[in-house]
Amino acid sequence: MAVATALAVMISVFIAPWRVTAGLLVGGLLALFSHSWLKNSAAAAIQLSTAGGHPQLRLAQFVLRYFVMAAVIFALYTLDLVSLPAVLAGMSTFVVAMFVEAAREFYFAIIEREEN
Numbered sequence: 384m385a386v387a388t389a390l391a392v393m394i395s396v397f398i399a400p401w402r403v404t405a406g407l408l409v410g411g412l413l414a415l416f417s418h419s420w421l422k423n424s425a426a427a428a429i430q431l432s433t434a435g436g437h438p439q440l441r442l443a444q445f446v447l448r449y450f451v452m453a454a455v456i457f458a459l460y461t462l463d464l465v466s467l468p469a470v471l472a473g474m475s476t477f478v479v480a481m482f483v484e485a486a487r488e489f490y491f492a493i494i495e496r497e498e499n
Contacts, residue, residue, distance in 0.1 A: 384415055388477040390470070401467075406465035410473020413452050418477065420448045 387412025395404040424445050459465045 384409065384418065384476045385479045387476040387483075388412070388414070390475060391476070395469075397462065400466075402464065402466045403469040405459075406467070406469025407473040409455070409459060410470040411463050411476050412473075413470070414474045414476050416450060417452060417474075421445070426449070 388407070391407045391411065392404055395407050399407075451496075456467070456470055460467050460470070
């Protein structure tokens with residue numbers, strides 16, 4: 384996701400208005416933030432559920448992530464600092480990362496299959 388965000392921002396610096404570039408950067412950073420927060424929340428929730436604890440706090444953090452992201456996007460869009468479609472495109476860098484990972488796994492599956 385970081386590479387896809389960096390690549391999108393570097394390209395948009397030369398061909399897009401600054402609000403689009405800022406939106407791609409903000410969207411990419413929010414995607415990375417969301418992924419990190421989700422990974423930590425999910426790991427903690429799984430650990431809590433196996434220990435027999437109450438996961439209500441972790442569930443609240445899971446939902447809070449969306450409110451934090453929405454507040455950041457709303458504030459930046461209201462201040463006219465970012466383009467909303469560019470923020471959404473930046474947040475979609477996880478899709479690019481998934482396709483790259485799938486292609487990498489497919490490549491290694493083919494290579495491993497040929498060696499056997």
